[in-house]
Amino acid sequence: MSGRAGGHAGGHGELANAGSEPGGEEIVSRVRVRNLAVVLERRSVLSGIDLDVRDGDWLAVIGANGAGKSTLLKAMAGVLPCSGEVLIDDAPVRRLKPRDRARLLAYAPQSPALPVDMTVFDYALLGRTPYIPYLGRESRHDREVTASVLDRLDLSPFTARTLGHLSGGERQRVVLARALVQQAPVLLLDEPTTALDLGHQQQVLELVDRLRLADGLTVVTTLHDLSLAGQYADSMTLLSGGRVAASGAPAKVLTGELIGEHFDARVRVATGPAGRPEVHLERP
Numbered sequence: 001m002s003g004r005a006g007g008h009a010g011g012h013g014e015l016a017n018a019g020s021e022p023g024g025e026e027i028v029s030r031v032r033v034r035n036l037a038v039v040l041e042r043r044s045v046l047s048g049i050d051l052d053v054r055d056g057d058w059l060a061v062i063g064a065n066g067a068g069k070s071t072l073l074k075a076m077a078g079v080l081p082c083s084g085e086v087l088i089d090d091a092p093v094r095r096l097k098p099r100d101r102a103r104l105l106a107y108a109p110q111s112p113a114l115p116v117d118m119t120v121f122d123y124a125l126l127g128r129t130p131y132i133p134y135l136g137r138e139s140r141h142d143r144e145v146t147a148s149v150l151d152r153l154d155l156s157p158f159t160a161r162t163l164g165h166l167s168g169g170e171r172q173r174v175v176l177a178r179a180l181v182q183q184a185p186v187l188l189l190d191e192p193t194t195a196l197d198l199g200h201q202q203q204v205l206e207l208v209d210r211l212r213l214a215d216g217l218t219v220v221t222t223l224h225d226l227s228l229a230g231q232y233a234d235s236m237t238l239l240s241g242g243r244v245a246a247s248g249a250p251a252k253v254l255t256g257e258l259i260g261e262h263f264d265a266r267v268r269v270a271t272g273p274a275g276r277p278e279v280h281l282e283r284p
């Protein structure tokens with residue numbers, strides 16, 4: 001994929017808030033969440049969430065079913081009302097106009113409602129909306145970026161197919177394609193691999209990682225597969241009951257004790273290549 005469109009999203013530097021906060025790691029954080037809380041149907045679903053994601057890092061949000069992972073990503077994406085702050089560089093996400101927000105962050109929901117009669121190409125092309133002038137048409141560059149992302153996700157044979165005629169895994173890749181076509185410097189992916197076979201899981205995560213390294217993307221994903229999370233993430237946040245139960249390097253968060261306590265599972269944690277933790281289920 002070529003560099004980001006429009007030159008707005010310069011990756012490192014251009015929008016960075018270096019020096020804007022006195023001292024500490026916040027200086028290099030691209031995404032900051034402060035005291036975030038979400039109430040749904042009068043029930044507190046998230047509270048007191050603080051997160052920092054450094055520029056170019058990959059944060060994996062993990063936790064048991066119902067812990068609040070998807071809710072956190074929605075709140076970070078600005079599509080769910082919340083209290084507290086979500087800042088990208090120094091910009092509060094909630095106060096950005098949708099077009100400006102879409103140039104700064106791309107969000108791929110877990111299972112969005114899809115327009116079944118729309119073609120794969122036209123749906124992915126929607127990711128270019130923030131770059132298309134009002135009342136204007138997409139440019140050749142917009143179509144080239146879209147075709148390139150579809151190709152990298154093995155979706156070229158499906159470009160003319162309507163979304164209603166895709167398998168679950170193909171649909172999931174199309175949703176990811178739309179987010180990547182957006183070429184935003186911050187990528188929020190909710191369970192990007194659940195419907196994918198092993199090969200496509202690897203393809204998708206490797207592609208995201210390559211884009212992260214090449215273009216300096218900052219990535220936040222929820223992931224149920226803890227070993228995969230441990231292999232790709234620079235840091236992890238474990239949610240439990242809508243609060244942060246642990247956060248830090250994968251080896252610090254993926255311990256038998258924390259997993260036993262918060263997932264009610266018996267596991268063995270081994271040390272894999274590059275010292276990254278691998279989580280194996282053990283029969284009780």
Ligand SMILES: Nc1ncnc2c1ncn2[C@@H]1O[C@H](COP(=O)(O)OP(=O)(O)OP(=O)(O)O)[C@@H](O)[C@H]1O
Nearest residue numbers: 040041043045063064065066067068069070071072
């Ligand atoms: N619209 C809603 N109204 C009320 N409660 C909701 C709503 N959406 C989610 N919840 C509740 O909020 C909690 C967190 O849900 P969320 O989808 O964020 O969990 P999750 O960690 O992503 O779970 P999973 O691993 O099962 O996808 C759950 O208890 C869920 O039932």
